[in-house]
Each structure stands twice: as C-alpha cells, then as structure tokens.
Amino acid sequence: MKSTRTLIRRTVAVTVAGAAAFVLAACGGEGSTGHGGGHTSTSPSAEQSKQNAADVAFAQGMIPHHRQAVEMAQLAPERARSTELKQLAEQIQKAQDPEIKTLSGWLTSWGEEVPAEGASGHAGHGGTAGMMTGQEMTELENASGKAFDTAYMELMIKHHEGAVAMAKTEQAEGAYAPAKKMADAIVTSQSDEIERMNTMLGKD
Structure with a gap:
C-alpha cells in the first residue's frame, strides 16, 4: 500500500513538472512572439x-x-x-x-x-x-x-x-x-x- 502511494506521488510530481515545463515553454514562445512583434515596432521609424x-x-x-x-x-x-x-x-x-x-x-x-x-x-x-x-x-x-x-x-x-x-x-x-x-x-x-x-x- 505504502509503495502504491509512493508511486502515485511520483506520478503526480512528474505530471506537475511536465505541466510546469509546458507552461514555461509556452511563455517562452509568447516571449519569442512578443519579440517578433517587437520587429513590428520598426513601423513607426518606417513612417x-x-x-x-x-x-x-x-x-x-x-x-x-x-x-x-x-x-x-x-x-x-x-x-x-x-x-x-x-x-x-x-x-x-x-x-x-x-x-x-x-x-x-x-x-x-x-x-x-x-x-x-x-x-x-x-x-x-x-x-x-x-x-x-x-x-x-x-x-x-x-x-x-x-x-x-x-x-x-x-x-x-x-x-x-x-x-x-x-x-x-x-x-x-x-x-x-x-x-x-x-x-x-x-x-x-x-x-x-x-x-x-x-x-x-x-x-x-
């Protein structure tokens, strides 16, 4: 029983870690998009x-x-x-x-x-x-x-x-x-x- 609980805890921990990694990756993607959007800031100078x-x-x-x-x-x-x-x-x-x-x-x-x-x-x-x-x-x-x-x-x-x-x-x-x-x-x-x-x- 104890080993089952330990396994469940490990599974949850792995799942949480994976979710966190996904969120970080998503944030990084947004940052990248934002940076790319930053290139559109050249439009004022273009104007x-x-x-x-x-x-x-x-x-x-x-x-x-x-x-x-x-x-x-x-x-x-x-x-x-x-x-x-x-x-x-x-x-x-x-x-x-x-x-x-x-x-x-x-x-x-x-x-x-x-x-x-x-x-x-x-x-x-x-x-x-x-x-x-x-x-x-x-x-x-x-x-x-x-x-x-x-x-x-x-x-x-x-x-x-x-x-x-x-x-x-x-x-x-x-x-x-x-x-x-x-x-x-x-x-x-x-x-x-x-x-x-x-x-x-x-x-x-």
Whole structure:
C-alpha cells in the first residue's frame, strides 16, 4: 500500500513538472512572439522615413537657396580682402554643395521636381527667405576689397537668416527624419556663421 502511494506521488510530481515545463515553454514562445512583434515596432521609424509636403517644400526651397550661397561664396577668393572671410566662404561652399546633391536625390526618389539650375537664383525670387535680387548679386560681383567684404557679410547674414527660418519650419512640420536632421544642422551651423559675421562686422 505504502509503495502504491509512493508511486502515485511520483506520478503526480512528474505530471506537475511536465505541466510546469509546458507552461514555461509556452511563455517562452509568447516571449519569442512578443519579440517578433517587437520587429513590428520598426513601423513607426518606417513612417518617419516617409516624406510629407513640408519635406518637399524644404528640399525644393533649400536647393536654390544653397545654390545662391555657393555662387556668392565662389566670388570671395578673387574679390575678398579678408583672409578670414575667404575661409568662411570656403566653409560655406563645402557645407552646402553636398547638401544640394542630397536634397536633389531626395526629391528624385520621391518623384518630385528638382528645381532647375538658376530657376530661383536671381530674378523673381529676390528677398524670399533672404535670397538676393539680381541687382544685389550684380553689385556684389562688381565689388572688391573691403567693400566686397562688407557687402558679402551683410547679404550672407540675411541669406543665412532665411535658411534658418526655412530649417526651423522643417523641424516643426517635416516628417522625413533625414531632412529634419539636416534642418538641425543648418540651424546650428548657419546661426554660428551669422554670429561670426556679425563679430567680423563689429556689430556685437
């Protein structure tokens, strides 16, 4: 009788252990499923990779804006008197040339129109987001020495302020993460350059 009871107890113990193992396995399976479900959490980041109207406007507006800044910077080596200004102009060109290519690539991948070369460079868009008018560009091209330095910095400060405003709009309204990251960089770098040019002009 005693041995029968012992056998029953062992059988129950084995059954309980087996049930526990099954539950643990099931939990592990759920955890695995949950982890797999965790992969679906990539959908928010996938959503962030989708552009919206603000992203398109940012790219289409910043391309001609950058092109004009590069055009202005290219005048500095031969016309500027200040070595510091020449270095600043080179820095601006090196920063904005690659961004033009990146912005153009985004628009192409989105199936959106890339602004044509010179489309918004001068006439018709002067004053928009700090863009120079055709007359201002001509006057800058005809200047040299200290007069060029002063005109360049005053115009570029206004130009940068326009770019910062555009970038802040992208920060607030854009959805495409890389574009928002570029906007962050523009706000930081061009705000610093504005401060630097104001110092050079003695406006601090």
